[in-house]
Amino acid sequence: MEKPILEVDNLRIRYGGASVEAVRGVSFTLGRERLGIVGESGSGKSTVGRALLRLLPGATITADTLRFGELELLTLSEKAMLKVRGRRMSMILQDPKFSLNPIRRVGDQVGETYLRHFRCSKAEARDKALAMLEAVKIRDPERVYDQYPHEISGGMGQRVMIAMMLLADPDLVIADEPTSALDVTVRLQVLNILDSLVRDRGIGLIMISHDLNLVRNFCDRVLIMYAGRVVETLAARDLDRAQHPYTRGLLAAQPRIGGARAPLAVLDRQPEWLEEKA
Amino acid sequence: MSVSVETRDVSITFGTGPAAVRVLPSVSFSVSPGECFALVGESGSGKSTVLRCISMLTDIWAGDILIDGKPVREMPLIERCRTLQMVFQDPYGSLHPRQSVRTVLSEPLVIHRLGDREERMRKAITDVGLPVSFLDRFPHQLSGGQRQRVAIARALILEPSLLLLDEPTSALDVSVQAEILNLLQRLREERGFTYIMVTHDLAVVDHMCDRFAVMLGGEITEVLPREAIPANGATHPYARELIGASLEYESAH
Numbered sequence: 346m347e348k349p350i351l352e353v354d355n356l357r358i359r360y361g362g363a364s365v366e367a368v369r370g371v372s373f374t375l376g377r378e379r380l381g382i383v384g385e386s387g388s389g390k391s392t393v394g395r396a397l398l399r400l401l402p403g404a405t406i407t408a409d410t411l412r413f414g415e416l417e418l419l420t421l422s423e424k425a426m427l428k429v430r431g432r433r434m435s436m437i438l439q440d441p442k443f444s445l446n447p448i449r450r451v452g453d454q455v456g457e458t459y460l461r462h463f464r465c466s467k468a469e470a471r472d473k474a475l476a477m478l479e480a481v482k483i484r485d486p487e488r489v490y491d492q493y494p495h496e497i498s499g500g501m502g503q504r505v506m507i508a509m510m511l512l513a514d515p516d517l518v519i520a521d522e523p524t525s526a527l528d529v530t531v532r533l534q535v536l537n538i539l540d541s542l543v544r545d546r547g548i549g550l551i552m553i554s555h556d557l558n559l560v561r562n563f564c565d566r567v568l569i570m571y572a573g574r575v576v577e578t579l580a581a582r583d584l585d586r587a588q589h590p591y592t593r594g595l596l597a598a599q600p601r602i603g604g605a606r607a608p609l610a611v612l613d614r615q616p617e618w619l620e621e622k623a
Numbered sequence: 624m625s626v627s628v629e630t631r632d633v634s635i636t637f638g639t640g641p642a643a644v645r646v647l648p649s650v651s652f653s654v655s656p657g658e659c660f661a662l663v664g665e666s667g668s669g670k671s672t673v674l675r676c677i678s679m680l681t682d683i684w685a686g687d688i689l690i691d692g693k694p695v696r697e698m699p700l701i702e703r704c705r706t707l708q709m710v711f712q713d714p715y716g717s718l719h720p721r722q723s724v725r726t727v728l729s730e731p732l733v734i735h736r737l738g739d740r741e742e743r744m745r746k747a748i749t750d751v752g753l754p755v756s757f758l759d760r761f762p763h764q765l766s767g768g769q770r771q772r773v774a775i776a777r778a779l780i781l782e783p784s785l786l787l788l789d790e791p792t793s794a795l796d797v798s799v800q801a802e803i804l805n806l807l808q809r810l811r812e813e814r815g816f817t818y819i820m821v822t823h824d825l826a827v828v829d830h831m832c833d834r835f836a837v838m839l840g841g842e843i844t845e846v847l848p849r850e851a852i853p854a855n856g857a858t859h860p861y862a863r864e865l866i867g868a869s870l871e872y873e874s875a876h
Contacts, residue, residue: 385796386767499666528665529823530868555796558873598801600830602873603853608808609801609830
């Protein structure tokens with residue numbers, strides 16, 4: 346088997362001042378594949394994503410292994426992390442309205458990634474940014490380059506963010522609810538663009554989402570998290586054959602087009618779901 | 624005590640003369656008593672604005688909105704609030720952070736000079752499936768689903784006949800959404816409410832509603848029965864696209 350991009354073993358995260366750990370012993374490895382992490386709000390899925398980029402000031406992160414390529418993420422200095430973030434590992438955030446800088450032209454924000462991580466002129470960075478905007482299927486990249494975030498639509502903003510995060514050709518992209526803020530008609534376009542870029546470039550993808558349909562369609566493997574723990578790992582195509590009662594409960598709670606109009610199944614949360622596996 | 628709703632040529636115009644901008648060109652639809660009617664469409668298509676017009680939270684519209692044949696504009700405030708109530712999208716934003724559930728629920732009773740306050744509050748909170756002890760909690764002591772239940776209890780306490788639901792579950796997890804949808808379904812069966820619901824999720828429409836209107840740029844492109852969803856029976860290109868995308872998203876492969 347080819348060497349994994351990311352190895353996580355027994356990851357534990359405790360926020361400053363919290364009495365319990367937000368993430369309790371999460372382990373997984375990631376190759377050149379698309380991994381989904383699903384769970385309800387508060388299950389710790391975003392916390393895992395942020396911990397990988399060490400974006401949790403004030404939190405205590407421990408792990409038996411947290412290896413990214415040849416790097417031990419937990420022992421890296423902050424200065425070394427700056428060379429990892431955006432260059433080798435990047436993160437696509439939920440809402441372009443809040444995560445793009447409102448007072449800078451979108452093209453300059455995209456090009457900044459290149460300018461920061463490679464020795465190049467401003468003109469080169471501009472060319473790279475324009476090419477990347479084209480790659481995310483923005484029709485008139487020259488015009489969009491000079492626009493401000495409030496002048497573009499949500500779907501376009503999210504494509505701009507994808508362009509920004511893939512520009513430095515990272516090994517791993519973490520997408521944290523990349524399309525929850527978008528309309529359903531736009532959502533598929535954006536996901537298809539992200540999907541084809543990630544596959545063509547052989548980038549590892551971690552897709553964090555609460556949406557079972559999304560991970561079913563756009564991931565190879567899925568981790569299901571509950572209360573800071575992975576309760577089940579499945580191939581995405583086997584999601585309907587999930588064994589854990591929590592996963593089955595989530596699937597059953599979802600209304601479906603063409604489904605019976607009987608009352609939806611409600612999760613009957615069991616205390617043993619909280620216990621750590623032996 | 625179900626009511627019908629009819630909107631005729633409802634429009635909103637900003638400015639006058641040649642510079643006037645019509646943000647809501649013309650919306651007409653009718654909802655029969657006890658029906659659950661949905662408004663769907665992309666963000667910015669005017670779905671929530673229609674609810675705000677019906678509830679008079681926005682009152683600069685022209686046209687007619689009739690509730691059980693009565694123009695909503697001419698209804699006195701007190702009567703209007705007893706007839707219709709609204710539940711908002713974000714239960715984190717729609718409850719006052721410094722007010723206990725008891726204060727939230729008692730305020731409408733005081734304004735409307737209703738007696739048996741304690742009794743009514745207990746009934747409202749039990750109706751939405753929360754224990755009576757929750758009356759003394761503050762919003763920060765409640766989960767998202769519990770807050771949305773309190774918001775629904777606040778809407779129910781004046782015993783209205785029409786509930787306007789503005790994306791009541793889109794801020795919630797599917798597991799919690801199921802609880803709220805079941806609750807809304809049960810209340811409709813028990814009390815014969817008329818619902819007008821804004822949502823972007825066609826699976827929710829198919830589960831809850833009888834008919835739905837697809838909106839685009841402030842206009843209703845098409846009104847369809849729920850049966851039109853699974854086989855995509857829409858004729859307007861945008862409605863077809865929306866239903867097609869939802870079907871593809873749900874069952875792609």
